[in-house]
Amino acid sequence: MxxxxxxxxxxxxxxxxxxxxxxxxxxxxxxxxxxxxxxxxxxxxxxxxxxxxxxxxxxxxxxxxxxxxxxxxxxxxxxxxxxxxxxxxxxxxxxxxxRGLEPPPIEAVVPTVPTVALNSDGLPSAESFARRSDVRLSRRELIKIAEISEELLAQLEQFGLISPRPGTGHYDTDALVIAQTARELADFGFEPRHLRAFKTAADREVGLVEQVVAPLKRGRDSAAQGRVADAVSEIAALSVRLHATLVKNGLHGA
Structure with a gap:
């Protein structure tokens, strides 16, 4: 075992x-x-x-x-x-x-990444937005675990969908999830240039969240930072739920 x-x-x-x-x-x-x-x-x-x-x-x-x-x-x-x-x-x-990874099974050749917690309906919870993973993957490990090619990773980086952590050459679990999802979408004909639209939409949602929490950031008491972090996590989870439900509703009505 x-x-x-x-x-x-x-x-x-x-x-x-x-x-x-x-x-x-x-x-x-x-x-x-x-x-x-x-x-x-x-x-x-x-x-x-x-x-x-x-x-x-x-x-x-x-x-x-x-x-x-x-x-x-x-x-x-x-x-x-x-x-x-x-x-x-x-x-x-x-x-x-x-580096925060789990050691590989004895027969494996690469470490495995801890499971990302999701709600029962498959949507990220507020806790998952608050959780910061300390996993650090090398470029080779990311390609191996996500089962993508070097070419696909280079394209995902070119279109701003994936990047190493600032100041390091390592990738985190978010990069892994994006890479795996891009690989699965590629089976349906999606190319990295098509996925740029998802990044643009996500950036807009991030901008809206930042506008809402901006007044909280001006708080001077020591608990203000904690309230900002909690609010960001809750709003992010709600925005993803709304986005997913709108897409589902639109597809059902198509």
Whole structure:
């Protein structure tokens, strides 16, 4: 069964140590040995040399491990023992976890993206607009997971439908959803240049939302920013519902 980032749960022993502060390497051995009898100090140092764990160092040079460090070690050891994965592949898993992704199933070649929450009717909820994903996809990962071509991605970028996060070369889950949707629409003959109309309509809706919340932004109290964020999420969800229902109604009347 594939390991997930969410599967890594601190053990009770690790939790008790964390209550008293970070652990030294001997305490880490005490925590891990019940599950991994072959763990040794040289083994832990070797994994650190490979860059898979990065415990803090005291001014005197002693290693200090957090609970997260221990659970990272537990993940590495489990992948080696149960799935016989080489350290290079385990390192790729850990790098994916660090970027907010889920590690891939053992048989897969790319990480998987957490499911985007939708309402039961398929429409995004206000919570989905408020939620900000920390997933970061490389260009290669976006193309692979969305199952699109490099050419299609270049066209989507050309028409302003997809772009990397500002200041990075990574793409988020919104870019993934747009890419997947563009691929599915392409099966019906839609080209990226046709989708520009959707972007123009969306920009107009964004402009309307910004006009409505502009007075709230002038609030001086500390809660004003929170009220703005809540209002934007609610209005955005309502506008998408209205847009979708108008399209559905128009098609039924055609």
């Amino acid at each position: 594939a390991e997930r980032a969410s599967d890594v749960v601190p053990s009770s022993a690790a939790t008790s140590h964390s209550d008293r502060g970070r652990m030294n390497i001997g305490q880490v051995l005490d925590v891990l040995r019940p599950d991994f009898g072959g763990i040794t100090i040289p083994k832990i140092r070797f994994l650190e040399d490979k860059g898979l764990i990065k415990p803090e160092r005291t001014p005197a040079g002693y290693r200090k491990f957090s609970v997260a460090d221990v659970e990272r070690l537990r993940y590495i050891l489990r992948m080696q023992r149960d799935h016989y994965l080489p350290l290079k592949v385990i390192g790729e898993h850990l790098e994916a976890i660090d």
